Amino acid sequence: MKSKEDNSGKRIKEEKQVETADDMWVLRLYVAGQTPKALTAFANLKKICEEQLEGKYSIEVIDLLKNPQLGADDQILALPTLVRKLPVPVRKIIGDLSNTERVLVGLDLLPGS
Amino acid sequence: MKKTEKKTLPKSPTGIQGFDEITGGGLPTGRPTLICGGAGCGKTLFGMEFLVRGATQFNEPGVFMSFEETNEELIKNVASLGFDLEDLVKHKKIALDHVHIERSEIEETGEYDLEGLFIRLGYAIDSIGAKRVVLDTIESLFAGLPNQLILRAELRRLFRWLKEKGVTAIITGERGEEMLTRQGLEEYVSDCVIMLDHRVTEQTSTRRIRVVKYRGSMHGTNEYPFLIDENGFSVLPVTSLGLKHIVSNERISSGITALDKMLEGKGYYLGSTVLVSGTAGVGKTSIAAHFAEAACKRGERVLFFCFEESPNQLMRNMLSVGIKLETWVQKGLLQFQATRPTFYGLEMHLAVTHKVVNEFKPQVVILDPINTFIIGEKEFEVKTMLMRIVDFLKANQITALFTSLTLGESALESSDVGISSLIDTWLLLRDIELNGERNRGMYVLKSRGMANSNQIREFILTNHGVELREVYVGANGVLTGSARIAQEANENAEVLTRKQDVERKKREIERKRKALEAQIAALFATFESEEAEAIKMIETEQDTIKRLEQDKIEMAESRKAGIENTTTNKLKK
DSSP states (O other): OOTTOOOSSOSOOOEEOOOOSTTOEEEEEEESSSOHHHHHHHHHHHHHHHHHSTTSEEEEEEETTTOGGGGGTTTOOSBSEEEEEESSSOEEEESOOOOHHHHHHHTTSSOOO | OOOOOTTSOOEEOOOOBTHHHHTTSSEETTSEEEEEEOTTSSHHHHHHHHHHHHHHHSOOOEEEEESSSOHHHHHHHHHTTTOOHHHHHHTTSEEEEEOOOOGGGEEEOSOOBSHHHHHHHHHHHHHHTOSEEEEETTTHHHHHOSOHHHHHHHHHHHHHHHHHHTOEEEEEEEBOSSSSBTTOGGGTOOSEEEEEEEEEETTEEEEEEEEEEETTSOOOOSEEEEEEETTEEEEOOGGGOOSOOOOOOOEEOOSOHHHHHHTTTTOEETTOEEEEEESTTSSHHHHHHHHHHHHHHTTOOEEEEESSSOHHHHHHHHHTTTOOOHHHHHHTSEEEEEOOGGGSOHHHHHHHHHHHHHHHOOSEEEEEOSGGGGTTSOHHHHHHHHHHHHHHHHHTTOEEEEEEEOOTTSOTTTOSTTOGGGOSEEEEEEEEEETTEEEEEEEEEEETTSOOOOOOEEEEEETTEEEEEEOEEETTEEEOHHHHHHHHHHHHHHHHHHHHHHHHHHHHHHHHHHHHHHHHHHHHHHHHHHHHHHHHHHHHHHHHHHHHHHHHHHHHHHHTOHHHHHHHHHHHO
16 A cells, blocks of 8 residues: 555554564454544554554555545545555444444454454 | 436436336435345446446446355346456446455454444455445345344445445345344435346246335336346336327338228338237238238338247248248348247236337337237237337337237137227238138228228238239128139129120110111101102192283283283283
8 A cells, every 4th residue: 555654744644663563463444534433543552552462563554535536446435444555354333333242253362252 | 328307316327228227327326225126136247337338338346245145146137237347346337346255264253343344345445446336245244243233243344335435335134024124224225226037937937127126216116027038137117108109191001902991002001000810820920921021121120029830930931921031031121039938927018029129120029929828828928018119119109910819719800808998900811611611701800090901801812912803792692712703603694694785775766776777768768758749749730820921911912901001910910
């Protein structure tokens, strides 16, 4: 994804911690502008990642209002949507990620319910 | 689109044959329309054709958002209908967006909305300046997203948003058990609802379309049959026609001179409906073939529907009566349409008839025979269908000839699918069995608007076509075939004898007259001679008297007697 750099001092920013490619988690968060839901989702995601995947994750935030053509690639309908690109298989988690347990299940960090 | 009145709802023509007629111009512009129906009834195709025709014919680009088929599948599927979707996409006339949603991949974790869908759709619309949108079928979302509350709220927002965008949209929906659609989409899309149906009765299937609701507009309320074929959709607004056909006074030949003579010497009326009915093997098809040939000779186009024979068989059979139909087929004036009546339903037959007639634009249409439809169908329905066909053909000023097989056990005049009231000219062919022989008789049962002959004629199939002969009608009944020939010979002999009698009588009279004349001449001669004699005697007598007088005078002179003078004077007095 080329649009990794979001312009102008947004609070939504990508976070990157370089690690070996093998166990690297590539996460992508799709949002549409800085809506409360988007901000909540980003905050929740950040928190979860710090707790669970410290040092081996990257978060890419894609604002569809700015790049609407990117929505089709990951079949985005609902916003916000978190896409786990790596490790495969691709997983999608929709919503503001407020239900931490569901997020962890969705990311395969917890055994499914 | 026609702008009829200021107040009518603006409409976007779909370009789908017939559909714009029943809706009075197309779908409501700038509003969403719900197309619902069961699986395989043509929802996707309807939407796709709406877009493709919009892009190609009305210069209105469109977005197709598919929730089921991928773009590649779509392109392939509609290629069979002659739509080059790839090219349209390349030229930015159409944008395809496949929305895939997989429940197993999705985990719900709190609040969300469908803004992503809006953005994608909005982006697609803006990228090509779309005026038309198809969502096919948005109900898939219900399977993919667990939270119905959010989904329904978002759908409501979506349709409002579409209206705000001012795009003419089609939303397809799967038919539900009790509702029009499985998810009750009709709640959200209430401006125009169209129902597609694919029904199977008696093992034949018919597609039908119905405008359930069309807010702010008049529309046809019937179920109309429609077709999906290599040219896409075509809907048939068949019952919209009334009894308002243009009527022609022009006459066209039936192709059989003697038959024309029976019809005031001019033949059928242009645009009329002719029925030829009769029992098996009486030559109905031959009469039809004659008519077809005559029309082709005039340079008119003829459409021949055969429901019993294959075109080749029919052409071969007609060769035996000297009608060469093949040449006209090669010249493109004659077209055969051969299908078994059971091949598809009545509505479909009607639809096919419409379609082929509209394509070929014939002046003459022949249906041979119509009563095969009755197999497995209700007579009433057959009649309705034929009525529609008749209406349709009449409206187009097409002369139609139907043949109908009368079954042995039914009455000749009554059986014919009960369509006699639709028929203008009805020719009845019948068997006349006599003296171990079966002959064909023909008469004009009715012919509206002309003083037709009421004579039964014998109908003969020769190797140069159909011939009509006067049948013998006399003291011995109606005679045909060899009986007629024998009777004719008898009559001829009789006439000859009578003629001879008359001749003899004539000669006798002549002779008598001559004898009489001779007698008269003889008598006259006798009389003349007698007369001459009498005159002679009278003359002699007078001479004698004169001479006596003279003698007296001479004697008196010689005696010089004066008295005698006085006597002479007296005599002189």
